[in-house]
Amino acid sequence: MSASTPFPYAISARGPLRGALTVPGDKSISHRSLMFAGLAVGESRIEGLLEGEDVLATAAAMRAMGARIERDADGVWHVWGVGVGGLLQPETALEMGNSGTSTRLLMGLVASHGITATFTGDASLSKRPMGRVIEPLSAMGAEFTSSPGGRLPLTMRGLNPGVPIEYVLPVASAQVKSAVLLAGLNTPGITRVIEPVPTRDHSERMLAGFGAELTIEETAQGRIISIRGEAELKPQQITVPGDPSSAAFWLVAASIVPGSDVTIANVGLNPTRTGIITALRMMGADIAEFDSRTVGGEPVADLRVRHAPLSAIEVPPDLAPSMIDEYPALFVAAAFAQGRTVARGAEELRVKESDRIAAMAAALGANGVALEEYEDGLAITGSRGEPIPGGAQVASKLDHRIAMSMTVAGLAAKAEVSIDDAAPVATSYPGFFQTLDHLTGRNEPA
Known part of the structure; x- marks a missing residue:
C-alpha cells in the first residue's frame, strides 16, 4: 500500500480483539x-x-x-x-x-x-x-x-x-x-x-x-x-521502542469492543508521550503495565488492555502536549463513553496533517455521534458503551490518524464505516490492517 495510490477501506463490527502484537518503532x-x-x-x-x-x-x-x-x-x-x-x-x-x-x-x-x-x-x-x-x-x-x-x-x-x-x-x-x-x-x-x-x-x-x-x-x-x-x-x-501513538489505536479498540484482551509489547512510555494512557485511565480503561525497563535511555513496558466501560471526563488541557497526536483516537473513545467528554486546549490539531478537529467532527458526526466543535477541541456525548450508528463514508483528508481512528470506530458500529482513502496509513503504520485482521481472527500475523 502506497500513500500515493488511493485505498478505499470499509470496516464493520468483527467482535472482540484478542492476542499479542508489537507496534512499529516510535x-x-x-x-x-x-x-x-x-x-x-x-x-x-x-x-x-x-x-x-x-x-x-x-x-x-x-x-x-x-x-x-x-x-x-x-x-x-x-x-x-x-x-x-x-x-x-x-x-x-x-x-x-x-x-x-x-x-x-x-x-x-x-x-x-x-x-x-x-x-x-x-x-x-x-x-x-x-x-x-x-x-x-x-x-x-x-x-x-x-x-x-x-x-x-x-x-x-x-x-x-x-x-x-x-x-x-x-x-x-x-x-x-x-x-x-x-x-x-x-x-x-x-x-x-x-x-x-x-x-x-x-x-x-x-x-x-x-x-x-x-x-x-x-x-x-x-x-x-x-x-x-x-x-x-x-x-x-x-534500539527504537514501539510507538505509543500507534499503540493508542489498540488501547482504544480493546477498550470499546466487549470481550477484548490485547497485549502490546515494547511500548515506549516516555512521560512526555503518555497523555493518552493517562486520559484513558481517567475514563476507566483497564490498562496494565508489565516488565517496565529502560531501552536506549527511554522507558519501555508491555501493556495489557481489556474491555472496560468508559466514563466521560473533562480532559485536562495540560495533557495536550503529551498526547497531541492521539486526540483523534481519544475522540473515538469518547464516542463510546457514558456522558459528555470535553477535550479542549488542543488548537495545534488544526495544523496537523489535516485539520484534525474538523475532520474528526465531520467523521464522527456523519456516523451518528453527537458532538460540539470548538476552535480548540470537541465535546462528545458518548453512546454509553452501545454501538454507534455508523453507515457513513469518512474523508480521511490524507491523514493517517483520521483513517486509523475511524477504522477503530467502525469496529463498534451498527453499520459499516467506509473510509475514502486509507493509503496514508502507510506513512506511519504499514502493517496496521494486517494487525487488525490478526487481532480479530481474520488471519495470522506476518
Whole structure:
C-alpha cells in the first residue's frame, strides 16, 4: 500500500480483539536516530526503526546530503555519518512526502550548514505552516524563499557559522524546539530554547546520548534547554521502542469492543508521550503495565488492555502536549463513553496533517455521534458503551490518524464505516490492517 495510490477501506463490527502484537518503532525516535547518526562520525546501528514512508523520507534526505545509510537483511539499519558541519549540497529537491517532522527538523539541520536545499511535499504537507520554524532559523542566519503563507515548496540557504539565539517557544512544539537545537549543533556558542510548557523530549535524550553538550534547567520561565555548538557526535547503537501513538489505536479498540484482551509489547512510555494512557485511565480503561525497563535511555513496558466501560471526563488541557497526536483516537473513545467528554486546549490539531478537529467532527458526526466543535477541541456525548450508528463514508483528508481512528470506530458500529482513502496509513503504520485482521481472527500475523 502506497500513500500515493488511493485505498478505499470499509470496516464493520468483527467482535472482540484478542492476542499479542508489537507496534512499529516510535516515529519521533526513528526520525531523530537517522538524523543524529547521519551527523556522527563513524557507524551507528539502529534496530526497530519504523519503516513507514515518513521515516524513509528522512533517510532519503540524509543520503542526499552525504550520509551513507543501508538496511541489512535482518532489518537492522547502518548509518555512516558525515560529521556535524559536513552535510553536502543536495543535487535535487528533498521530497518530504507527508512528513512534517522530517521537514521541520531537517530545516534545522540545514540552517547552520553553508548549503541550499529545496523542500517539497505532498498536497497535505504543502498546506502546513512552516513559519513557526522559519522565524527562529531566520534569526540564526538562514534565508528562506517559501510559497505563500510560509508553506512548501520552500528553498532555504543555511549560514555557516550561524548565530546562536535564545528562543522562547510561542507554541508548545517539539518540532520547533528540535529544529532550533539542531541548528545550534553547528553554531558557535550556546543556543537556548525556553519552553513554557514541556513537550516530548526525545531530541534532548538522544542528543545527549550521541555526546552533545546539552543542559536542561527547570525555571519559573519554563524549561531551558541549552546546547553548545560545533559539537562532535559519536556513533551509537540504538534500539527504537514501539510507538505509543500507534499503540493508542489498540488501547482504544480493546477498550470499546466487549470481550477484548490485547497485549502490546515494547511500548515506549516516555512521560512526555503518555497523555493518552493517562486520559484513558481517567475514563476507566483497564490498562496494565508489565516488565517496565529502560531501552536506549527511554522507558519501555508491555501493556495489557481489556474491555472496560468508559466514563466521560473533562480532559485536562495540560495533557495536550503529551498526547497531541492521539486526540483523534481519544475522540473515538469518547464516542463510546457514558456522558459528555470535553477535550479542549488542543488548537495545534488544526495544523496537523489535516485539520484534525474538523475532520474528526465531520467523521464522527456523519456516523451518528453527537458532538460540539470548538476552535480548540470537541465535546462528545458518548453512546454509553452501545454501538454507534455508523453507515457513513469518512474523508480521511490524507491523514493517517483520521483513517486509523475511524477504522477503530467502525469496529463498534451498527453499520459499516467506509473510509475514502486509507493509503496514508502507510506513512506511519504499514502493517496496521494486517494487525487488525490478526487481532480479530481474520488471519495470522506476518
